Amino acid sequence: MNEQETDVLVVGTGIAGLSAALAADEAGADVTLATKAERPEQASTWWAQGGIAVTRDDPEQFEQDILDASAGTADPEAVEVLVENATDTVSDVLVDTLGIEFDTTGGEYDFGQEAAHDEARILHINAETGKHIHVPFLNYVADETDVTVREDTAALELIRHEGKVYGAILEQDGEWAPTYAGSTILATGGIGALYPRSTNPDTATGDGIAMAALAGADIEDMEYVQFHPTACHTESEAQGASNRSGDAAEGGTFLISEAVRGEGGLLRNGNGERFMPEYHEDAELAPRDVVARAVKTEREETGDVTLDVSGMHFEEEFPDLADKCAAHDVDWTEGIPIAPAQHFLCGGVAVDDRGRSSLDRLYAVGECSRTGVHGANRLASTSLLEGLVWGQRVGEDAVGNDIERIEAPELLERDPDLPGNFARDKFHRLRRVMDEMVGIERTTDGLKRSQSVLRRLKGEVDAYVRTRTSRSLYELRSASVVSLLISRAAAENEQSIGCHYLVEDAKPESAADAQ
């Protein structure tokens, strides 16, 4: 692999990276879009179900819903940017440029309803909206723009000096070299790979956040890890049909969109009783964190929780989900077995309303960024929107910086082979710690203990990084850096709010401590 130069380097090909690359290309920049993904489904965007919220008659109410969902912690100015730009950006980019056809009924858009939205305002395509946006977007950028797309290419390290970023070291086929850029945009998505159950693909190892943190960028709100209450979860099913192809994935997990509850799906506990009305006046459409904790409690107290879809036309309304159930051997007529699963990180690289990080010429966009839109908890169907809107803003802003070269960090290859199952074993341990101690409910003691285990683990990984370079090792490094950031932020925040929920320390020492 040779050294390269580009005006704008974008890392990641979900909706945020694609939107940024498109905007920078349209502004006349030479753009390189690097992604470690080899297939579209290795980006979280592909997995998004519910849809993309837009403004209808009442933008102020949309803003209020976002603020309420965040328990009043979202940044009102960021929320205003999102809502002000929502409809026009969706219309310009998705509808007019990409030609995406959202579902309609009787010639009008069929706006969906999800929890904590005051009105139906969600554009969707069945419950597979992500896939139907992502694939045309990838094709458009590859075929209709001058963007250079480099697949199966991972960013390992940022090139930086004294608060300024000059590009990144990219790796492909085991070889690596610097790509120097006028601006570098991180769009690497979330952190699902840090938890045993997640609705994200395995590729979500937090790379952008880790690289930015190691380069000295400000990182914020990392304790706010959102768990989705209704992921279909079966203990023993074909891994091939799951989004978690990794060995450490726990059973098969796939999202059952909140839209199903929006259309009348009911949660029942192990005794067959509907329980959500006892937890919240909005019952199944209560804020996501409330439903997730209720599902966790009912699973612990009564056994399997199911989503009862018998009162709706499930197969007609959600044909893709019915197919997915069938592929996982789930008989949905008996109720869909569900469990909460890690879904989204509200925090990340702190950025402003143009996606600028605290480091010169480093931008972040999408799930790896923290714009302030989500605060402590995210309103459903605002993540694709945030990636799209901020992507446009970042892409426009990132154009016009000169490419400068400095000496790039030297990565070592003294002994490129990692011992046997090193990465797999460490990931397994890390996921157990995150699940048991930094999950839906946290205790002060547990968080303290998690930090000592994670610090140890990071030390072991760093020791290998000092003498070896491989993608899986760097992914593991990203995961260990980001896990520690989450656990530290959670330990420092003594207030239960949004996705960060503290309970009394009652749990016995966990097996994860001992390792």
Ligand code: SIN
């Ligand atoms: C869902 O379809 O339930 C997920 C939507 C979201 O997380 O925004």
